[in-house]
Amino acid sequence: MTISDEVAWSAVEARDARLDGRFVFAVRSTGIYCRPSCPARRPRRENVSFFDVPAEAERAGFRACLRCGPDTKKVSLAERVRAAIDERVEDGVTLAELSRLVGVSAAHLQRTFKQQFGASPKEYLAARRAERFKSEVREGKMIAAATFEAGYGSSSRLYSQSDARLGMTPGTYRRGGRGMQIRYATVPTSLGQLLVGITARGICAVSLGDDVPSLERELRSEYREAAIERASDPALDEAIAAIVAQLESRAPAVELPLDLQATSFQLRVWNALRKIPLGETRTYSEVAAAVGEPKAARAVASACANNRVAVVIPCHRVVPAAGGTGQYRWGAARKKAILARERGRPLS
Ligand SMILES: [Zn+2]
Numbered sequence: 001m002t003i004s005d006e007v008a009w010s011a012v013e014a015r016d017a018r019l020d021g022r023f024v025f026a027v028r029s030t031g032i033y034c035r036p037s038c039p040a041r042r043p044r045r046e047n048v049s050f051f052d053v054p055a056e057a058e059r060a061g062f063r064a065c066l067r068c069g070p071d072t073k074k075v076s077l078a079e080r081v082r083a084a085i086d087e088r089v090e091d092g093v094t095l096a097e098l099s100r101l102v103g104v105s106a107a108h109l110q111r112t113f114k115q116q117f118g119a120s121p122k123e124y125l126a127a128r129r130a131e132r133f134k135s136e137v138r139e140g141k142m143i144a145a146a147t148f149e150a151g152y153g154s155s156s157r158l159y160s161q162s163d164a165r166l167g168m169t170p171g172t173y174r175r176g177g178r179g180m181q182i183r184y185a186t187v188p189t190s191l192g193q194l195l196v197g198i199t200a201r202g203i204c205a206v207s208l209g210d211d212v213p214s215l216e217r218e219l220r221s222e223y224r225e226a227a228i229e230r231a232s233d234p235a236l237d238e239a240i241a242a243i244v245a246q247l248e249s250r251a252p253a254v255e256l257p258l259d260l261q262a263t264s265f266q267l268r269v270w271n272a273l274r275k276i277p278l279g280e281t282r283t284y285s286e287v288a289a290a291v292g293e294p295k296a297a298r299a300v301a302s303a304c305a306n307n308r309v310a311v312v313i314p315c316h317r318v319v320p321a322a323g324g325t326g327q328y329r330w331g332a333a334r335k336k337a338i339l340a341r342e343r344g345r346p347l348s
Pocket residue numbers: 033034035038039040065066067068069
């Protein structure tokens with residue numbers, strides 16, 4: 001040290017910014033080192049040691065304080081905030097917590113961050129989570145484990161996020177899928193062949209059937225005007241992995257972006273279907289009541305029959321009030337099997 005410990009300590013006590021850059025002080029009890037001017041609470045003298053340069057403090061095993069950023073002058077406030085979020089992707093962090101960490105007001109933090117990164121801290125955290133989630137699904141981890149590890153907490157939060165994605169405006173209706181470019185793939189499952197079709201915006205088709213040619217015919221008649229090709233790409237693999245996991249292993253629903261055209265009534269019904277918990281069913285009238293149209297049971301049945309994405313929108317969870325499992329666009333026997341599986345019963 002070029003200055004005495006005594007002088008250094010009084011600079012720390014006084015939060016003397018004039019000595020910033022001359023030395024840093026490290027706190028044994030927290031493992032963190034700071035600039036003299038750091039706004040954080042003063043540590044006890046016996047826990048403090050001094051270093052000429054940040055590198056020495058790092059070599060001694062201390063980490064740079066996020067609040068005063070002693071390791072370099074060039075690290076901006078927004079970058080410190082980003083580093084703090086990166087460390088907390090799993091647990092999550094609120095704006096108030098970030099504001100305390102870096103020692104500026106929440107409003108200033110929000111504005112500065114958005115200026116530099118073009119997204120709010122909350123949006124950035126959500127993106128990092130989605131990123132982590134996708135890479136774990138791609139690695140073939142179980143969906144339930146992935147939702148947990150990505151910090152989503154519970155699948156119910158996924159449901160509420162899915163709702164936002166599903167909320168397409170009816171005005172985007174394109175007859176016969178005109179202008180859509182659909183890539184699809186098929187995969188055998190224990191419930192027959194599964195076909196999944198996607199566009200650049202999301203999943204537009206999920207169907208189950210006995211053989212691939214009939215599923216392909218169905219896709220082409222559903223989207224008569226679209227450009228359709230069998231393809232293989234990571235987004236498609238990811239969607240298939242998620243749907244198969246849900247179908248075969250009772251994994252909770254995952255957030256999958258959808259590209260669907262629908263009336264606003266259909267959208268409301270589909271959103272309601274996505275809220276029926278795994279292992280439960282509702283009657284058509286119950287769903288009608290849930291969307292605020294108690295007399296519209298028949299229209300609900302029709303919205304279910306027009307669902308284009310099996311399993312992802314769980315129309316199989318709607319059953320007749322009279323009993324039984326009722327009809328299913330992809331075969332009544334399959335509906336029965338999926339429901340039995342979701343209730344956790346062995347397959348018959
Ligand atoms: Zn500090």
